[in-house]
Amino acid sequence: MARPASRNVLGTELQLCSTDPMTGYFRDGCCNTDPTDGGTHVVCAHMTDAFLAFSKAQGNDLSTPRPEYGFTGLKAGDWWCLCVSRWKDAEAAGMAPSVNLAATHVETLQYVSLDKLKEYATENT
Template identity: 60%
Template sequence: MATNVLGTELQTCSTDPLTGFYRNGCCDTGGEDAGVHTVCARVTVEFLAFSAEVGNDLSTPHPEFGFAGLSPGDQWCLCASRWAEALEADAAPQVVLEATHARTLEWVDLADLKRHAVAE
């Protein structure tokens, strides 16, 4: 059982759009996931612009890869290092703590994640 940053069972991040390195809706990770796609983020206009500026355009559809493009409000499993970069640039999106894999804590402090937690 994978755990989240709170130490409980990892919850689903999003099935629409279908996210996760394994495209199973969860921000689970493994040895094949070099990018460590472990942060369940609710993307914002600011984050999408930041991500495009640093070379990862998540807004543009790429149907050849089955990717419809993200819109503000979508939840998506981000690379832990990208979320940390966005935090430094004051562009970090909100985080769903229950759906953010514990391995994220290798890159980001829990206190920073909690400050950006989605209020539900």
């Protein structure tokens, strides 16, 4: 069954984050969420080498392929629906990746202010 259209942090319809690689908790290319998403994968973030190294050091290796899960591993330049807690940790450490506000789920605002997100805003290109 299709989910109703979600909203982004700007109050408009949630936009696609990435289909290459396919991202999102539901692997639908969008940073959709629901109560089963324990990681709250709602921030559409632009991966950098520095962030990927930071995440790996924190115990979440996003760059190593995991074929058993259909995961090819991320590289700098990829867009990914990131857990809001990991983004906040990275921001506190000065390592936060940029975000696409139009593709970042409104749920993010429960954890991070729009003003803070705007400091890191960019568009998918």
